[in-house]
Amino acid sequence: MAQYTPPLRDLQFVMHELLNVEAELRKLPPHADIDAETIDQVVEEMGKFCSRVLFPLNHSGDREGCHYDPATQAVTTPKGYKEAYQQYIEAGWPSLACDPEFGGQGLPHVMSSVMLEMLNSANQAWTMYPGLSHGAYACLRAHGTPEQKAFYLPRLIAGEWMGTMCLTEPHCGTDLGLLRSKAEPQADGSYRISGAKIFISAGEHDMAANIVHLVLARLPDAPAGTRGISLFLVPKFLPDANGNPGARNAISCGAIEEKMGIHGNATCQMNLDGATGWIIGEPHKGLNAMFVMMNEARLGVGLQSLGLTEVAYQNAVAYARERIQMRSLSGAKAPEQAADPIIVHPDVRRMLLTARAYAEGGRAFTTFVSLQADLETKHPDAAVREEAADLLALLTPIVKAFLTDNGWVATSEALQVFGGHGYIAENGMEQYVRDARINMIYEGTNTIQSLDLLARKILMDGGAKLQKFGARVQAFIAENAGDESMKEFIEPLAELGDKLTKLTMELGMKAMQNPDEAGAAAVPYLRVAGHLVYAWLFARMAKIALEKQGSGDAFYKAKLATARFYYARLLPETAMLIRQARSGAACLIDLEAELF
Template sequence: MPSYQPPLRDMQFLLHEVFEVTQEFQAMPRHAEVDADTINAVLEEAGKFAADVVFPLNISGDEQGCTLDRDTHAVTTPEGFKQAYAQYVEGGWAALSCDPEYGGQGLPFVVNQCLYEMLNSANQAWTMYPGLSHGAYEALHTHGTEAQKQLYLPKLTSGEWTGTMCLTEAHCGTDLGLLRTKAEPLPDGSYKLTGNKIFISAGEHDFTENIVHLVLARLPDAPAGSKGISLFVVPKFLVNADGSLGERNPIFCGGLEHKMGIHGNATAQLNLDGAVGTLVGQPHKGLAAMFVMMNAARLGVGNQSLGLTEVAFQNALAYAKDRLQMRSLSGTKAKDKPADPIIVHPDVRRMLLTAKAYAEGGRALSTFCAVLIDKELHHPDEKVRKDSAELVALLTPVVKAFLTDNGWTATTLSQQVYGGHGYIKEWGMEQFVRDARINMIYEGTNGVQALDLLGRKVLGNQGASLKKFGKLVARLVEEEGVNEKMAEFINPIALLGEQMTKFTTEIGFKGMQNPDEVGAASVDYLRVAGHLVFGYLFARMAQVALRAIAAGNSDPFYLAKLQTARFYFAKLFPETATLMRTARAGSRVLMDSDAALA
């Protein structure tokens, strides 16, 4: 059976020593009084909830899955899931970073991200229920009418109701311009929606008495394509003006998907048979409103893989210390035992350190982005808000794709550490692998994220956003460039930073002549960008660790941080050289392949 220990020390290291969040908060009136003790206390309790309440339901939830009563359209979640959610609501966790105007606690978003990492480690399938609700809250908070906010946000904030995002249709995934769901105006200003949605995570369940669906649909006069999409809020039960529940809205679960993983989450097929909804935002501007939720979901999916990377690594490490197999190549290490523990073998350490590096780098990136979001939302300086928003937009596809690719690698390697036992269900490792696989697919496949990064976020503004991040790298290089102890961390990112400019320009010029060149290079490009970001963050972590050691701090945590950073730069970061070479191979070898793919 697997186990889980919340990584509180590493979270505190990032929050207080690397990013110094309380100093950042002092510049934001809303968060000025949030101190380190408050953050630590909240995260300690969050860790207890994740480890003690949610984690024990992970394997049983996977085994039981969700069941649909086709006569009533009701879905029953695995045993204990509903009760755990009730504890989640009672503990106030749903309201942690929500607006106090609607009953929220108003804590910084970065604290909420740490909570969700731990919940994802504990049980990704369960965590998707409240996670999607937070995205629905954000979309309505940003684009909803005052009436919609008053009607829905207090219930979403408290967790009394949950939310979903209903985009995908059977013929229409990423290309939302193809969707067919219709919305017809009614005399009272509401709309009647008809159509079918698939792959709706948490689309039906028994956690709450109402579910708030955010649904993309077309108005009768809608132009073709993505410019003709509108967004509607469609509750499971209609809501009266006083907030009480009215009659059942005809949006029903017609089936549950049979999936490779995340069995404990109800991935629903939803049928809208004249369901009543209200318009969110402007007509035909639904994608802009939904992108608030979609971008939140993309950051959330990266966080899901981060959580799985951490829990898989923890268990693989414990197993490697205990499992006896063969003797060390450099001589017996455990003389009192018939064989050495497998952690003495170089390749086992390679697998463990890869997972550890991807967990620590992913946590640093997730935390970095969360602090930027807090600044984007609440910093009084307009330029700081704008710059933070631009960096978050640039990094969102990196978080989604790089962390989920790395999560798949890390969970698979952690499973490999177990040998044959990793393939056996009782150890729990194969579930982490299965659950991690979906994260590379939904909320826009990683290939789509790569196109978004290179085509829109980088080339779309002539590299302006990339240059903003490049200035952060250059500032660190300038600060530590003459420090010999930092050379092994600084020199690689300084070189890649210089190469990135030429690399990007080259692809941009080729793309102007043939757009397929951008598509051919984009996936490799995103991984190069991901390593540049990870390299920058590992260098910052190493900087803090070296300063702590120089000041006489003997905590082995800092030495461990340096050793992980050295492994990352020696064994993982060099992947960038190969990636730039394959990206430069161009589109011809892909597109001139009709005979090979006949």
């Protein structure tokens, strides 16, 4: 029987011992009075909702899936989804980190990040519905008119209405410059929008009274490519004079996709046949406005895979403790039984520790990144805000790609622990693998994230953002260089930092001569950068564990062991990755396309 227990102890360790979020948040005027006890209480209550309400719907929702009625073009979500969402909004969870001006609670982004991890562990498919709404909220808050904000934001924040983003079309995926949807201006200031969108998560469902679609389309005079894209607000139901859902707009679901995973989320083909919409932001600047929602989504997808990594790990550990197979190579560990629990076998431990390390590293990473979001928007010092913004820009593609790559590995290893029983649906492990696979694809494939990191976030500014992060790593190295107990962490961390610096300079020079060199190196480069982030965080966590291991708390012993495993077994991947990144484009480009 599958299980999920919110990892409250590790969440508290990351927030209070590693990142000291209480002190950091109190530097921000909106959070001057916040305290660790309040943070922990909120996180604990969310954990109860996740484990008691959402998690029991995960397996059943996957087996049932969503139902599409061609006659009415309506989508019904799995049994229990709608009721769980009502509990979610009644508890005020949609408004947690939203602007109080529009009805939000104004709590820190850091708490929203922690909440999303647990939600995704409990039920990724369900969590995508409110998750997309928060992205729509963020986009409208940044680029909507005062009237749009005043009308739509309170409803989105309260969870009464939900949101989506409608980008992809049948002939174009990531290359949005190819999109064909058209927006015709009307005399009353609205637009008539026509086109076809595909792969629209939560595009149609029965969980909220209205759905606010954010749609990319072209105006009649739009230039070609991405410079000619505008963003429009297109509600499912046009609001009436009282602000309630009124007449049905001309946007409808033509079908829902039959997918490999996330069956509980409706992935829709959406048709717009002269649907009424209103422009968001400036004409032809829609992609810039949509980037707010896309960046929210990239961080959210990283948290999806973190959540799956954690829940897959928990279930694999529980199984490994109970399943008996063979004897330990070093002698019987449970002589009273016919065989030993498989957790005694070295390679089972490798698989478990891989998932554990990727969960703990990802948790530290996403919490650190979400803290930068708080600093960027709320710190009184402009220099601090600027550095936080640069770090957030640099690390966002790493969160999306590195965590989702790791989530695929971790869920696969967790399934392997179960052996043949992992391949059977009733144990739930195969669902985590299926659900994890999409996270590497949508919201920009991991290759796109890698190109964004190397070409745009690093080479375009001469490595300035990377240097800001590197300065933090170097400061930690210098601070602990004389500590013999930290030598096993400091030396590999320093070595990797030097190697990444040299690799970056080398790739920058090669890309100036041939841009394909950046494309060939980008994917392994991002993983090297991701490992540098994890190595820095694990070294910091190891330092705390070393200082507190004398307390007798087994938590610190386990934290230190996980850090040592990460350095011994996962970090060495960087040697191979660096060689791959240096291998150049020729071995990829020289073979003519017709010979494939």
